[in-house]
Amino acid sequence: MPSTSTAPQRLSAGERAAHRDPNVLRWLGGYTSSALGDNVYYLALSWAAVQAGTPAQAGLVTAVSAVPRALLMLGGGVVADRYGPWRVVVGSTAVRCALVLVAAVLLLATSPGLWALGAVAVLFGVVDAVFLPAGGALPARIADRSQLARVQGLRGLAVRLALVLGGPLGGLGIALGGTAGAFGLSALLIGASLPALLAVRVRDLPPDDVKPREPALAELRDGFRHIRHSPVLRPLMLAIALGDLGFVGPMNLGLNLLAEERGWGPSGMGWVLAGFGVGAAAASLLLAWRGRVARAGRVTAVTALAGAGAISLLAQAPSVATAVGAALFIGLFAGLAGALCGALLQCHAGPAYVGRVTSVSTLVSFGLAPLTFPLVGGAVDLWGTGPVFTACATISALSGVVILASRALRGAELPR
Template sequence: MKDSTAADSWARRTFAPLRDRRFRLYWTGLSVSQLGNAVSAIALTLGIIGATGSAADLGIVLGAAALAELSMTLIGGVWADRLPRQKIMMAADALRAAAQVIVAIELFSGHPDIAHIAVASALAGGALGVYLPAASGIVPATVDREHLQQANALASLARRSAFLLGPVIGTTLVVTVGAGWALLFDALTFAVNLTLLSLLRIPHISRERSTFVSDLIQGWRAVSSRTWLWANLIVYCIWNLMRCFYFVVGPMVIISGHHGEMGWATIVQGGAIGALAGALIGLNVRPRRPLVVSNLANSLGALPLIMIAVGAPVLVIAVSAGLMSLVLGLGSIWSTTLQQHIPSSEISRVFSYDWMVSVALIPLGMAAAGPVAEVIGERLSLLGAGAAILVASLGVLAVRQVRELAPHPETSVREDAVVGGH
């Protein structure tokens, strides 16, 4: 009886956000659209390679989407702090649905025009850059403060589950009915998310009018005035930059060695499982010192780089890749920390700077990892990248504000929203 009561209590606490209709609508739409994203990601790759046989064509399409997303993120942050976030997300989903329909039509033709696909992918990437800052600020408006960590963890769980199932579904669709249908499936999921978002009732917080540039400056001040925030952004920037060696040099070492393509596939799957496990752990973790826990987890990102460098068995590397991806699943801790400590009127701009700084050097890292490995050697480059992750993740704990930041400030995002007329 006690075990049953304890299990019921755990379930009520873990899934409490889903009892709120607002979050339930948001989470259901997110789950559906994330599955579509995961399906279309593999389908687009297979479709372009199958149609043109050119890795360069695929690079053009993916690069166009990434560049557009990056260029629109700061703009999206300003818009999301000015306008109703819900409507911004709906408009972005409409654009993404239209873009996927265009790509599907091109793939159906049998002779896709890469320029057309690149433009459509840039449209989808730009819309994503606008969508993400708005989404970062909408979660606190759908749940009570005490359920914010679980809400972010459930959102992370939806994303990680999608990227575990999506490649299987996407590959099956490509093999059976063609890549175009997989892209249409993604467009349909955007339409579903748009419909569910339209049912949300979230009042908009009005604020004084200001210029676009002044909004950008104020957003940067919100970041730079908080030592714990900008210090962690430096860590994330280094973490993502060094992880490029894992994606570029890691496969070269594994595949060209005795493990082959199946060895790398096993490692990738281990990473996907780890990310899902991190999301599950995040459902019930409420650390007293969230940034201490977060950065200790970040340090695990060094493990697969080091394991590949020292020639560890594939299964050991797969487990270490799972531990590295555990960090991604535990991203709900960071999201919750931002939402608790940043006023609602600034959260989307702060998120956009967070995203920009964190991923800004990834293109450089992807381009430089191979040449660096050729100069100093593959294994030494992997060891150096792993060491950089360890130094950054553990070194930031020397900053007092990082160590001592508590999870529940006197004024949360939700309370600030109420004061502002929410």
Template sequence: MWTRDFRLFFTARSVSTLGTGMVPVAMSLGVIQAGYGATGVGLTLASSVVPMALLVLFGGVFADRFTPRRMMVGADIARVLSQATTAVLFLTGTPVLWHLMVISAVNGTAAAMFQPGLASLIPRIATDVQAAVATQRTSESFMLLLGPSVAGILVGAADVGVVFLMDAAGFAVSAVCLALLRLTGAPPPAQEGSVWHNLKEGWHEFSSRTWMWGVIIVWSVMGIAVFGPILPLGATIISAAYDAQAYGFVMSAHGAGTILGGLVAMRIKPVRPLAAGATAMLLYALEPLSIALGLPLPLMLACHVAAGVAMAFWGVMWMTSVQTQVAPGVLNRVHAYEVAGSIMALPIGQALAGPVAAVVGPQELLGASSVISVTGCVVLLAVPAVRRLRRVAATS
């Protein structure tokens, strides 16, 4: 598996993901230090998420038309420039909020152009797709766990701008590594017809796979009712019951679980990957349930580790299925629909969490989230197309 091309890809993703883990902390601290408060933080972060959700479908079309590598390298170069600009703004004075929002929107747009191509690269550089996906996800989990700590140290010892300089350097390394890949077996570019025709073709490929749209429907419901509420409500409840440091420990426990889950996924290769992944995801309900019940901190940490393991294992099973079950010529577009369906529900859940919790109570809402989480997994296992989907054997 550790071929020259996979090492380059692994380096590209690991280095850039470290920056991804650092930036939210650095941006939040920088915006607050600039005097824009929590509202400014929310506006800046949302400025990145919205274009990502709106434009990722077009990223899939462009990846199939112009090749994934061109789109990914171009997106990395755009983020080198945008993050270097952000660094200059922080290092030379107090940045203007709308400047940061515009740069965040550029980053979100670049991410939308980058993300769809990921799905089609791994099958072209690795013979064992599941092992490659698991290795990549484990590294990304570790970098996302490490990133906030590195950002905090750099901001305290130097300046917010230094974090953005490091992030720009990471994207530069990623662009070089991706440009050096020796890719073979590329499908012909999807240049026939208009962009809208290509979008329609991608939708047909997506909607014709019951196992795929069935998962996305359930995942969207869970995004609104489970994954969305747990972020703001978990921070509020745990910080109030213990302190901010305890919340950091809890988030680190989840991160450690995702690393462990990735390692497990390297070793276990079930014949029916989505059935195995959905079964593992039953454990995720422990995360909102532990907060709702106000469990002692050690038990809460254990529940978050288990939830992290479940989430990572499911993620590897899902991505492996997508990358091996869909034809290469439409994979980028299909993956774009999958990404759009997965991420659009999350901000809705985050936005509704506060108002709904004010009516029913935060603990009660998270208790309902745990029930919905289990129900979602049961529904997935009840869908024959999901339950019976078989693993594609690794190529030699």
């Protein structure tokens, strides 16, 4: 593996590390509170849907928000670049808070049917299509380019914290106030992010990067041209897509099927997920501490290949303990590869194009990759978990192959 040394990044005179920058920390506090609110919202939505209909209907309600999110994501990137990611994040956060609050009021005042819950989910997905690209583009406007890897590490830690605490907080909200209480708690957490986000200072675009406003479709085409003409972004998008397509199926639905097949039960699956979380948190902590990884392109390729290998090994694990170890390595290597891909994307995207570039990568992660769930489930029914995990791992490994095959991406570096 290429050398990454263990010494943290040395900063130039006057430069402040992201984890000591009050502006970045304000953004991080807002991002964490919003992510916690999201996790509580999805738990509350699924619980309310289960109470109002059959399991199949509940599954449809919880999944329906993915449709507008996937259809409108690219347009959300155009909106983020046109109006600025900070404005879009603040505005969409306020709308998301209002939507969840409306759901809480509906549950307090009446017993809404599945149609009402589905309508809230669809509207939330529409707003998410704008919020997600802007949220991904915002770090590039609040931190020095040399600090973007560290910011990705801090963001990863926030995601891990939200995943760990979101479930218990949602359960507490349901226990104390019913489903309406959980929705209310979600609205409170999302709304609590607004003061921190409003206090974030955003850098203006360099004058040379300010472009005249064009029709939305023309701006979208311009974003695709920017990706196509970049020797780093073009293969990077393919690598991100392959990594997500091979990773999401086995580590979501596939893991449930694996635990059922091996008789590990819910507790065993919980331990495996905990192992993955520890590995992913360690990867994020490493980036947050170091601030920069030398030979970033090569390290991304190697960690992507190692993470794919660990996915294949997970399906062969003879015991829960072995599976936990494999999941830990998946979290560590795949988490590091994903964070480095995000940092490289933000460093090599033009400042005026970060929203559109982010929307393309986010579309794959949040729109297309979940569509593999039915394929993974059907394939497991036909061939079992072992062959399916191996096939998915092969697809994920192709992301590392793409990076190694691209001279520009293979040699890509993060700024000092």
